[in-house]
Amino acid sequence: MNILELIIENREVMKLFYGAAITLICLIIVLRTDKLFRLSFHEGIRYFRNAFFFYGLGFFFRYLFELLFPISFSFSAFLFEFFIVMAGFFLLYSLVWKTIEGSQKEVRSSLFNSRIFLFYFMALVITLLDYLWMTFLFMFASQILTFIFSSVISYSNYKNRSSRNTFSKFYFIAMFLTLIIWVLNAVASLLFHWHEGILINVYAVNFIIFLIFLWGVLEVTRRT
């Protein structure tokens, strides 16, 4: 029996570990950046943390909550999609907030303000459209677009980096891999009927992406 068959035979256990691991990574990222945010009230750090807060919620509801407290698959998929779309928006916004908000210094709620309500609205519309049409097309389209922008911006940051900054290259790689993952997800869903071989590779790369984010956070915050 090869590894692929072993994973496919134990898919439920693997999903549980996968969901738990990513939820844990997100939790660590949110907690490790808490002190930095509370000291600086930096909007970029705020939106970055929000992204991982929503990724954590998404993976928790999709892979853990559903298994521990059986709810309907469509409801957990709905929550998963909503949180994942929100997380993608927050990650992109953490890169562009300075251009949009300028030098405003007012401290707003991290999760409830007029700009964030636009994200909630768009995520809700995307999720509802997918739910009603029983597809993931809108999620894929929104996330592929989001990560095209994120990849371009993080590449530009990498090119304009100072010489001592080495992580920006890995951040760009993580963003670009995320874009590839969304494209692969869409291909697996639309052309290959969720082919398990493709999905396992998607899960594996996705896990590596989250590890890159975690490494980036721990590398900077290890002294705090």
Next chain:
Amino acid sequence: MAKKRERLDVIRDILLAIRENRKIKPTRLLYASNLSPQMFKEYIDELLGKKFIVSEMDENEKKFFVLTKKGNDFLNEYKVIEKFVENFGL
């Protein structure tokens, strides 16, 4: 041309000026911060609101600013915050 100071840099400069002087009068701090009076007031209000600094009176009823523990923590963590923001392009 000199690079425009980011908000975090301005906060660091103000807090450093206070820490170096232990306590400092508003006028001296305004000069040290290199800000316009209006911007200076905005930053000072923000720092007072966040409890990074406190305003006290000396024996001659003159106002001065003192750094709090939270403000000192910010200065100690400033490099970490700066590196984090730079690494993630925030």
